Amino acid sequence: MMYNFDTSESKKWDPEAVLGLFNCSTHSITCIGHARTQGRQCQRTIAQGTIRYALDVLRGLSSAYQAAKSPELLEVADTLLCWQHRNQSSEIHSQWRRKLRDAESSSATSSEQGPGTWNSQNYNIKKETSEDLEDLTEKELRRLIRRLEKETARVQAELQRRNWYYGKPEIAIWNVVPGAASPLFETDSRPFAKQEQARRQKEEQKRQEEERERQEEEQKRQEEKRRKEACREQMRLAREKQEREEKAKKEASEWHATWNGYFDKWNESSNLSVANIPWPVKSGLESDVTEASVKLFFERALPEDVVASGAERYKLINAENKKWHTDKIMQRFGPDAVTGTAKIALDIIAKVLIELRQEAQKKR
Secondary structure, three states: OOOEEOOOOOOOOOHHHHHOOEEOOOOEEEOOOEEOOOOEEOOOEOOHHHHHHHHHHHHOOOOHHHHHHOOHHHHHHHHOOOHHHHHHHHHHHHHHHHHHHHHHHOOOOHHHOOOOOOOOOOOOEEOOOOHHHHHOOHHHHHHHHHHHHHHHHHHHHHHHHHHHHHHOHHHHHHHHOOOOOOHHHHHHHHHHHHHHHHHHHHHHHHHHHHHHHHHHHHHHHHHHHHHHHHHHHHHHHHHHHHHHHHHHHHHHHHHHHHHHHHHHHHOOOOOOOHHHOOOOOOOOOHHHOOHHHHHHHHHHOOOHHHHHOHHHHHHHHHHHHHHOOHHHHHHHHOOHHHHOOOHHHHHHHHHHHHHHHHHHHHHO
C-alpha cells in the first residue's frame, strides 16, 4: 500500500517554530547539530548573516509541504551546521522533512473523515507513492501498526456483538419483552446473560482505559503547547534585546563619528572661519543649536575613556568652556563672530558649558 501526505490545506508557516531552530538554552539560533558527547544541541554560534540567509530561503517557500519537497532544504541544513557537525546534514534534512509533514498534516480538520475511521494525529494518509512511507522511522511505523490493530479489534468486536443478537433471536426477545415464555429461554438464558454482562464489563473497562489514554495524550499535547509558547516568547524577547543592542551600537558609532569630526575640524589651523565653525551638535549646523541639543552632544558624543573618569570629564569640559568663551572666539574668528548672526548660538553654547562645568566639578 502506498501513502502520501495530503496538502489540501497548506498554510503560511513559521520556519523557526516548525523546525525548532531556536536554541532555548542559549536564547538564540545556534548550530543545529547534535553534540552527542554532551547529549544536547550544539551551542556554537552561527554568523547573523548566515542565519538571515537561511531564514530568507525558508520563508521564501510558501508552505511546509513545499519546504519538505524543496532541494533547498538540504542546503539550508548544511548552512546552519558548524564545521564539526557538517556530516549530520543528511540526518537533519530527514528530521526536518518529518517535522514539516507533521506540521502540514496537523492543519487538516478532523471533520473531513467519517465516523469510525482511524484519524492519525501525525499523518493524513492517502494512497499515492511509497516515498513518504520510506521516510518513516521504525518507531513511527510501529505506532501506525498499533493504531491499525486497535481499529481492527474494535470492528471485530462490533461484528461479534451484531452476530450475537442476530444469530440468537430468543435472547433478543428476552431483552425486548421481559417475561416472554419459552422453555428454551428458561433453561438457556442465564449463561448467555452472564456472557453478555461480562462482555459489557469488558467494553466498559476498555472504554475507561481509552478515555484515560485520551486524557493523558491531551495533557501531553497541552504541556508541549505550553513549552512551545514559552520558547516562542523567549525567541521574541531575544530578538527584541538584539534589536535594542544593535540600535544602541549604531547610535554609539554615529556619536563617535560626530565627535571625531568635531574634534578634527577644531584642530585645523587653516580654512576655519565664522562661516564653517564646527558647532557642538550632532548635525554640526548652527541652525540646530539649542540648549537641549548641546547638552545631548556633550552627554553622548564624548569618548568612553573620558566619560568613565570624573577627572577626565571635568578636564575636557573645562577646555571646551574656555574654547567657546567670547574672548577666545573673537581672537580666532574676529569681532564679527560675536556680533553677527552667530551671536545667539554662541551665547547658548557658553551658557550650557558653564552649567556642565559646574556639574563636572562636583563629580570629579
